[in-house]
Amino acid sequence: MKTIAVIGLGNRGGVYCSYFKTDEKVKIVSVLDVSADALKEAREKYGVEEKNLFSDEEEFFKEKRADVALIATLDRLHYRQTMKALSLGYDVILEKPVSPSYEECKKIADAAKAAGKKVIVCHNLRYTPFYMTMKILLSEGAIGDVVSFEQAENVGFGHYMCSFVRGKWKSSEETSPIILQKCCHDLDIIYWMIGKKCVKLSSFGSLGFYRAEHAPENAAVKCVDCVYKDCPYNAKYFYLKSPESLCVPYGFDKSEENIVKYLSDDDNPYGKCVFKSDNDVSDRQTVNMLFEGGITATLLMHGFANATHRITKIYGTKGVMYGSLEKGVITVETYDGKKYEKDVNKSIKGVSHSGGDERLSRDVAEYLDGGRKAIGISFVEDSVYSHKLAFSAEESKLTGKEIYPGDNL
Amino acid sequence: MMNDMEFLTALTRVGFSGELQAIDLSANVGELSDEKINEYVMKAAAIARSETDKIYRNFSASPFAHGAVTLFFKNGILSRLSLSAAPLPEKAVWRLFSTGAEIIFTENGDFAEMKKAELDAPTEKIYKKDFK
Numbered sequence: 255m256k257t258i259a260v261i262g263l264g265n266r267g268g269v270y271c272s273y274f275k276t277d278e279k280v281k282i283v284s285v286l287d288v289s290a291d292a293l294k295e296a297r298e299k300y301g302v303e304e305k306n307l308f309s310d311e312e313e314f315f316k317e318k319r320a321d322v323a324l325i326a327t328l329d330r331l332h333y334r335q336t337m338k339a340l341s342l343g344y345d346v347i348l349e350k351p352v353s354p355s356y357e358e359c360k361k362i363a364d365a366a367k368a369a370g371k372k373v374i375v376c377h378n379l380r381y382t383p384f385y386m387t388m389k390i391l392l393s394e395g396a397i398g399d400v401v402s403f404e405q406a407e408n409v410g411f412g413h414y415m416c417s418f419v420r421g422k423w424k425s426s427e428e429t430s431p432i433i434l435q436k437c438c439h440d441l442d443i444i445y446w447m448i449g450k451k452c453v454k455l456s457s458f459g460s461l462g463f464y465r466a467e468h469a470p471e472n473a474a475v476k477c478v479d480c481v482y483k484d485c486p487y488n489a490k491y492f493y494l495k496s497p498e499s500l501c502v503p504y505g506f507d508k509s510e511e512n513i514v515k516y517l518s519d520d521d522n523p524y525g526k527c528v529f530k531s532d533n534d535v536s537d538r539q540t541v542n543m544l545f546e547g548g549i550t551a552t553l554l555m556h557g558f559a560n561a562t563h564r565i566t567k568i569y570g571t572k573g574v575m576y577g578s579l580e581k582g583v584i585t586v587e588t589y590d591g592k593k594y595e596k597d598v599n600k601s602i603k604g605v606s607h608s609g610g611d612e613r614l615s616r617d618v619a620e621y622l623d624g625g626r627k628a629i630g631i632s633f634v635e636d637s638v639y640s641h642k643l644a645f646s647a648e649e650s651k652l653t654g655k656e657i658y659p660g661d662n663l
Numbered sequence: 664m665m666n667d668m669e670f671l672t673a674l675t676r677v678g679f680s681g682e683l684q685a686i687d688l689s690a691n692v693g694e695l696s697d698e699k700i701n702e703y704v705m706k707a708a709a710i711a712r713s714e715t716d717k718i719y720r721n722f723s724a725s726p727f728a729h730g731a732v733t734l735f736f737k738n739g740i741l742s743r744l745s746l747s748a749a750p751l752p753e754k755a756v757w758r759l760f761s762t763g764a765e766i767i768f769t770e771n772g773d774f775a776e777m778k779k780a781e782l783d784a785p786t787e788k789i790y791k792k793d794f795k
Contacts, residue, residue, distance in 0.1 A: 402729040404689055404745045408760065411780055456719040462739040463684055463762060486780050495782050538685050538741040540733040548723035550730040554743040556685040558760035560778040565758075567689060569749050571726050574691075589750045654717070 256622045259284040259320035259344070261335055263292040265501065266349050267326030270376070273615035274324075275300055279623040284319040286311060295504040311335070318342040322622055325349060326376075328422060329429045333358040336373065340365045346373045347618055351438045352637055354430035356645045363634045373634035374618055378610035379439045379564075380446060380630035381617060383601035384579045385610075388566065389629060391596070392447060396586055397570030400448050403551035404567040405440050414537065414557030415487055416499055419464045420523045424533035432535040432555070433457070433651070434644040440553050440564070441541070441647075442632065442640040447568065450546040451639070452659045457647035459539030463558075469529035476525050478518045487528040489517050500524060541647045579608050667770050670791050671710050671757060674766050674775055681763025681780065686710055686742035690755035690770075695728035695748040703744050703755075704732060710759065713738040722746075 258274060260267055263285050274280050284306040285296035293309065296302040308314035315338045323339040325332060326349040333353045339346050346366075352359040352375060366373040379385050392400065409418075418436070423429045433441075445452075474480040477489035484491055490513075493500045497508040501524060502516065517525035538556040545551060567576035573588035582599040586592075602609035617628035646657040665673065675683045686707050692699055700720070708715060713736035722730030729747040736742065755770040761780075768775040774790045 401726065401749075402723075402745075402747055404731075406687055406743075406758070408758075408765070411762075412782065456721070456733065458717055458719070458733055458735040458741060460735075460739060460741075462741075463682070492782070540741060540743050542719050542721045542731055542733040542743075544721055544723070548725055550721055550723055552721075552731040552733065552743055552745055554685065554687050554741075556741065556760055558684045558762060558765070558780070560765050560780055560784055567745075569729060569747050574749060574751065587751060656719075 256280050256322050256619070257283045257320035258322045258324055259286070260296070261286045261314070261323055261325045261339070262327035263287045263296055264289075264326065266376075267324060268295070269611050270324060270326065270347070270615050271300060273612050274619060277616060277619045279619040279625070280322070284308070286314040289503070291504040315342065318344065321345065322347060329354050329435065333362060336362050337365055340369045340371055340373070343369070343371065345371050345622060347376065348373055348634070349376045350637070351430055351434045351644070352634060352641055354434060356642060359638045359641050363638050366634055372622075375632050375634055375637040376614060377439060377442045377630070377632045377637065378607045378614045379443055379579075380610070380632060381613035381628070382579060382608045382610040383598035383613070384577065384582055384584065384608060385443055386630060387584055387596055387598050388568070388575060389447060391575060391584070391586065392568070392570075396573065397568065397575050397588070398572030400549055400568060400570055402549065402569040403444050403448060405444055405551070405553045406565040407437060407440050407553065407555040408559035408563050408565065409436070409555065409557045410559050410562040411486070411557060412492060412496060412499055413562050415464070415528045416501065416524070418535050418537070418557060419528045419531050419533045420489075420526055421501060424523075424531060424535060426535055431648045433459070433539055433541070433647045434641065435535070437539070437553060437555050438641055438644050440555070441643045442637065443566070444543075444551050444553065445640040445643065446632075448545050448549055448551065450549060452643055453544045453546060454656055454658050455541055455543040455643065455646055455650060456656050457539060457541045457650040459536040459651045461534060461537050463537050464528050464531070464533060466529055469527060473527055473529065475527055475530050476518065476520070477527060478514060478525060480527065489525050490514060493517065493524070536651070539647070539651060541643070543643070582608070664792050665794065667768070668706060668709055670775070670794065671759070671768060672712070673794060674768070674777070674789065675710055675759055675761060680766060680777070681761040683711065683740055683759060683761045685760040686740060687758040687760070688742075688744045688755065690745065691747050691749050691751050691753055692755070693748065693753050695722070695746055700732060700746060703746065704734065707734060707742045707744060708736070711736040711738065711740040711742065713740060
């Protein structure tokens with residue numbers, strides 16, 4: 255059994271820990287978090303002893319406290335904390351993105367190699383039954399070699415406004431551009447499936463809608479004060495209908511009265527008008543890529559779907575396969591006239607990320623405990639390349655130039 | 664009865680489905696010529712009701728023609744047109760994302776499917792023959 259020290263017990267850290275808690279191959283023994291609510295959760299939910307709870311990073315890193323560090327803090331903290339963890343001899347499970355700086359991504363990969371330690375990046379889409387089945391079908395030659403790849407990340411407007419207008423990932427400067435923060439999953443899936451390097455790419459994108467000029471006349475800054483009570487983006491209207499979408503501290507009472515009180519707080523960004531927030535990340539972006547061997551690939555991301563759904567279509571030399579991650583059905587059509595479906599819904603366990611979070615937690619725990627290496631496991635050196643595609647896309651979007659990512663990290 | 668393009672442009676008018684933001688096409692065509700690519704670019708421009716601001720074409724020829732055009736229109740609408748000439752039946756599926764709804768339509772079909780931008784909105788079928 256391996257022991258785990260958790261650095262950042264927020265939303266993502268909490269999801270992984272909820273699965274680690276029931277896995278006999280790992281045990282959560284220490285937690286570092288600046289939030290008193292998170293430390294309370296660590297104590298009550300995961301049974302971490304008081305002496306192993308830390309709110310001070312310096313104190314936490316004075317010594318090694320477990321075999322493995324799970325780092326699930328905000329993007330800009332990853333580099334500093336991962337480097338400290340590696341220097342103390344931890345293997346690391348690192349929430350994506352590795353870092354908002356490409357140079358820092360490379361330094362983490364170099365440091366892991368120098369220390370002889372593993373840094374496993376949480377590309378949870380790889381672990382979903384949907385994408386794992388697609389990967390297996392490809393490796394079995396179901397559609398031959400990849401010719402062309404179409405990926406769409408249709409982000410639901412509710413998710414988009416919660417995370418990228420009001421939430422923690424609304425600012426490129428504070429966290430990272432959405433093409434890295436959100437779409438590093440998609441670019442990783444594309445790179446993982448194609449298995450070749452990108453020759454050139456172009457990207458277009460902008461923040462077009464969630465801007466001040468689209469606010470209705472006389473709209474209030476805080477939704478609780480707004481005359482547009484049934485605006486689909488109105489925080490009170492939306493979160494009372496969908497309280498599970500609201501980001502709240504551990505133990506928060508989601509009664510109607512408490513939600514309204516929470517959204518009324520002047521300092522709470524989740525209560526603000528989506529047109530009057532301080533967001534700057536794109537609400538639409540494309541990446542148009544050419545890979546080695548003449549393989550073409552495109553990604554479309556936007557924040558205007560009814561509910562989040564990813565659509566993937568891969569043409570091969572012998573056939574095509576396609577499907578929606580959320581529907582969990584992959585259709586394969588071959589050029590000699592065969593057509594069949596793979597329904598992966600029965601393989602889905604756990605609701606988050608279409609079963610990817612639970613499978614990731616189980617597979618990583620098994621691997622770190624000396625067991626098999628599942629096909630989804632992504633080490634930092636692989637992730638750095640798919641991250642490079644995201645950095646290149648953002649550069650292309652900002653400069654209007656075609657970018658040549660090249661072979662090297 | 665409306666043709667496909669009349670239907671699509673009518674479905675994306677502001678009063679019906681909000682302001683259009685993104686256009687996604689996935690099409691398998693019999694022959695992927697420059698003429699065919701331009702035909703789809705013109706269709707996207709008609710749906711966007713705008714001139715092209717930026718365009719990027721990326722196509723390969725082997726083992727069959729395939730690739731995509733990405734477009735940024737002057738009114739801010741973003742579009743991705745994925746085109747292939749695989750040895751499969753021709754099929755072109757449009758997905759249109761507006762502030763008020765998302766719409767899916769397969770060319771030469773009788774109806775579009777629409778989901779409004781509301782929590783738990785049902786999928787509605789909108790038939791060409793009934794649409795005005």
